[in-house]
Amino acid sequence: MNEAQGTKKSSNLATILWLVFFFPVGLYFLWAKTNWNKKVKWGITAFFAFIVLMGAIGNSSSSKTETTTASTEVAAKQETVAPTKPQATPTPAKPMTLEEKIKAALPESMSEVDVTTDKAIDFSTDADVPGKIDVTIDANHTGTYWDVKSTKEATWKEATDIIQKVFPMDKTIDGIIIINEVPVTTAYGKKDKNMLTTVSISRDTYSKIDFGNFDYKNIPTIADHYVENHNIKD
Numbered sequence: 001m002n003e004a005q006g007t008k009k010s011s012n013l014a015t016i017l018w019l020v021f022f023f024p025v026g027l028y029f030l031w032a033k034t035n036w037n038k039k040v041k042w043g044i045t046a047f048f049a050f051i052v053l054m055g056a057i058g059n060s061s062s063s064k065t066e067t068t069t070a071s072t073e074v075a076a077k078q079e080t081v082a083p084t085k086p087q088a089t090p091t092p093a094k095p096m097t098l099e100e101k102i103k104a105a106l107p108e109s110m111s112e113v114d115v116t117t118d119k120a121i122d123f124s125t126d127a128d129v130p131g132k133i134d135v136t137i138d139a140n141h142t143g144t145y146w147d148v149k150s151t152k153e154a155t156w157k158e159a160t161d162i163i164q165k166v167f168p169m170d171k172t173i174d175g176i177i178i179i180n181e182v183p184v185t186t187a188y189g190k191k192d193k194n195m196l197t198t199v200s201i202s203r204d205t206y207s208k209i210d211f212g213n214f215d216y217k218n219i220p221t222i223a224d225h226y227v228e229n230h231n232i233k234d
Helices: 001-021 025-033 039-079 100-106 147-167 205-210 217-220
Strands: 115-123 127-138 175-187 191-202 226-227
Touching: 001 127, 100 115, 100 147, 115 175, 147 175, 147 191, 147 205, 147 217, 175 205, 191 205, 205 217, 217 226
Parallel strands: 127 175
Antiparallel strands: 115 127, 175 191, 191 226
C-alpha cells in the first residue's frame, strides 16, 4: 500500500470517528476530506439530519409534557383550599370598676382626681347604712381661675354635674362627698394644696332636685354638708 492510499485510509477513518463522536464536525470532514461518492455523502448527511430532527421532536414533546404537568400541579395547588386556622378567642376586656367608671364621668375641669368608695354612713346621724356605699371624690384643682370666688363657684357647678352622672351609675351609692383642693403658697413661700370646699350630698337630697330648673349656685344651700375654707384669700 503506497503513501497516498495510507493517507486516504487514515482520512476515512478519522472522518468516521468524527461522525460518530463529534457530530456535526464529522460532516465537515465527510465533505471536505473524503472523496466518497456524493450519494454516500448525502445518505450519511440525511441519516444524521434525521437523528437530529427526531431528537429535537423528542425534546419538544418532553418539554410540553413537563410544562403541562407543572401547570396541572400549580392549578391543583390553587384549587386546594388552605385549612382555616382556628381563630384565637379574643381576650375579653376587663370590666371597669365602679371607681373607674366614676372617674371617667367626671368633668374635664377636674384634675389629679382620686375616687374611693367605702361603707355608707348616714350624713344626718353618722349611723351605718347597710348594703350601701359612699363615694369620695378628691380633686386637686390646678386650673387657673380669676379669683377664689370664681373657683368656689366652679366647684359648685362641677358638683351639680357629678351628682347627676354618678348617682344613676349604681343603686348602692347612698352619698357622694366631693373634696376640692387648690394650690396655695404658704406664709413661708412654699407651694402646697389646701381644701377650698367640701360638698356632701345624699341620695335623698339628690332625688329632690329638679335639674331642669336647678341653679348650681344653690349647692351650698341644699347640700347635706358644705364646708368652705375662708382662710384662702386671693
